[in-house]
Amino acid sequence: MIRVVLPFHLRNLANVGSEVELDVDSPVTQRTILDALESRYPALQGTIRDHVTKERRAFLRFFVCQVDWSHESPDKPLPEAVASGKEPFMVIGAIAGG
Amino acid sequence: MSSVRLLVGTRKGGFILTADAKRDTWVISGPHFSGWEIYHMKGSPADPNRIYASQSSSWFGQIIQRSNDGGKTWVIPDGGKVPGPEDFLKPAPNKFVYDTSADTGKPLTTHQFYDGKPHPWEFKRVWHLEPSLTDPDTVYAGVEDAAIFRSTDGAASWHEMAGLRGHGTGPHWQPGAGGMCLHTIILDPSDPKRIWIAISAAGAFRTDDGGETWKPINKGLYSQYIPDPTAEVGHCVHHVAMNPKRPGVLFMQKHWDVLRSDDAGEQWHEVSGNLPTDFGFVIDVNSNQPETVYVVPIQSDSLHYVHEGKMRVYRSKTGGNEWEALTQGLPQENCYVNVLRDAMSVDQLDPCGVYFGTTGGQVYCSNDDGDSWSAIVHDLPAVLSVEVQTLA
Numbered sequence: 001m002i003r004v005v006l007p008f009h010l011r012n013l014a015n016v017g018s019e020v021e022l023d024v025d026s027p028v029t030q031r032t033i034l035d036a037l038e039s040r041y042p043a044l045q046g047t048i049r050d051h052v053t054k055e056r057r058a059f060l061r062f063f064v065c066q067v068d069w070s071h072e073s074p075d076k077p078l079p080e081a082v083a084s085g086k087e088p089f090m091v092i093g094a095i096a097g098g
Numbered sequence: 099m100s101s102v103r104l105l106v107g108t109r110k111g112g113f114i115l116t117a118d119a120k121r122d123t124w125v126i127s128g129p130h131f132s133g134w135e136i137y138h139m140k141g142s143p144a145d146p147n148r149i150y151a152s153q154s155s156s157w158f159g160q161i162i163q164r165s166n167d168g169g170k171t172w173v174i175p176d177g178g179k180v181p182g183p184e185d186f187l188k189p190a191p192n193k194f195v196y197d198t199s200a201d202t203g204k205p206l207t208t209h210q211f212y213d214g215k216p217h218p219w220e221f222k223r224v225w226h227l228e229p230s231l232t233d234p235d236t237v238y239a240g241v242e243d244a245a246i247f248r249s250t251d252g253a254a255s256w257h258e259m260a261g262l263r264g265h266g267t268g269p270h271w272q273p274g275a276g277g278m279c280l281h282t283i284i285l286d287p288s289d290p291k292r293i294w295i296a297i298s299a300a301g302a303f304r305t306d307d308g309g310e311t312w313k314p315i316n317k318g319l320y321s322q323y324i325p326d327p328t329a330e331v332g333h334c335v336h337h338v339a340m341n342p343k344r345p346g347v348l349f350m351q352k353h354w355d356v357l358r359s360d361d362a363g364e365q366w367h368e369v370s371g372n373l374p375t376d377f378g379f380v381i382d383v384n385s386n387q388p389e390t391v392y393v394v395p396i397q398s399d400s401l402h403y404v405h406e407g408k409m410r411v412y413r414s415k416t417g418g419n420e421w422e423a424l425t426q427g428l429p430q431e432n433c434y435v436n437v438l439r440d441a442m443s444v445d446q447l448d449p450c451g452v453y454f455g456t457t458g459g460q461v462y463c464s465n466d467d468g469d470s471w472s473a474i475v476h477d478l479p480a481v482l483s484v485e486v487q488t489l490a
Binding site: 007008009010012013042043045046047048051052057059060093094 | 134155156158160174195
């Protein structure tokens with residue numbers, strides 16, 4: 001079971017808690033996680049990745065095991081700690097004041 | 099007994115304010131979609147309980163919400179449908195994709211960026227939602243970068259009316275300070291094929307064939323801040339208003355200048371008259387008196403707050419040129435707020451109710467054609483838009 005942590009506004013949009021759990025087939029990658037997330041919660045389509053290009057929205061970052069994976073290939077297998085559910089895949093919004 | 103429902107979009111959520119026909123005691127609900135920018139909410143004239151809302155965020159992009167019960171509950175149209183991998187290229191409720199198809203689209207040109215260089219079209223947000231006059235499931239969206247989209251399935255999917263962006267002048271359009279937005283959509287109740295739109299900073303445009311073809315309608319506009327002050331396009335039109343009982347008579351607040359057209363936009367002439375400054379954003383027309391027009395003069399293009407620190411609505415009862423300041427109930431000192439382009443609305447009652455919201459979070463109401471005013475609320479987030487529904 002894959003664990004995904006979402007930022008506040010996306011939790012509200014999807015009507016979920018701070019963390020969601022997903023079944024994701026191997027290999028577990030950013031793309032397969034986000035495909036599964038958007039499939040389970042259609043309201044999130046377009047909010048994390050562009051509808052057409054599938055590129056990450058500019059003000060969002062992806063963190064895994066305290067490492068920024070935002071600029072890694074979306075098809076690069078994620079660490080076993082994420083695939084096993086020990087560590088979450090984190091979607092984080094850029095910090096802004098005001 | 100009649101009642102009114104105000105739909106207020108703010109920087110941090112939407113609010114719904116309701117009152118009976120006296121319009122002196124209000125019930126406030128919200129924030130709806132708290133924390134999100136609500137650029138616009140508008141109800142369907144064909145079904146007042148059908149309301150559309152544009153919810154957006156620099157982080158998470160565009161969302162469209164829909165209510166079928168007057169704003170009590172909201173849904174993302176088709177947001178409950180579980181998509182498959184094959185659906186990612188299909189329409190979705192928040193999917194605004196410029197039409198570049200060979201059959202219906204137009205070549206995706208560049209427009210001008212702030213520095214005058216060519217810049218590709220990039221969707222940013224929906225500024226304005228205009229529901230059809232006759233069909234609750236049909237709604238138009240004015241977006242940034244400027245284009246008009248239409249949905250015929252209750253906002254579950256959107257399709258660009260590509261004739262506007264592709265008619266030829268697109269490479270000369272440029273963004274205003276707020277972005278290159280299509281902010282005004284006016285539907286002609288006497289002719290379902292006629293639509294007016296306005297873009298900052300391109301100008302006003304009209305279609306007479308239901309959106310297939312469009313033409314600029316900017317004759318008579320003079321903008322000294324562009325290389326050719328009388329150019330066909332490039333004017334920073336801030337808002338256009340029309341009394342639906344008198345289609346074709348249009349009033350415009352341009353960057354500087356207030357103008358009117360009596361021939362559906364073919365020719366404009368300035369009616370700024372004795373206004374203390376003719377820079378501003380909002381303009382609207384009394385629903386019962388088609389020659390009664392309201393504007394809120396702003397100090398200047400560099401100082402976006404009301405003139406002389408006084409909140410004054412100016413009213414002309416002569417269709418322009420002769421203006422009077424309306425001040426009763428409005429702050430007359432130390433007031434430095436702005437009133438943005440979609441933040442004024444009029445109801446259909448008699449006397450006409452006039453409403454506007456400020457960047458300071460106040461929403462003011464006049465229930466007597468503008469003679470006197472009172473604040474419905476003082477401390478909302480910065481108000482982006484105000485629309486009023488008159489309910490039977």
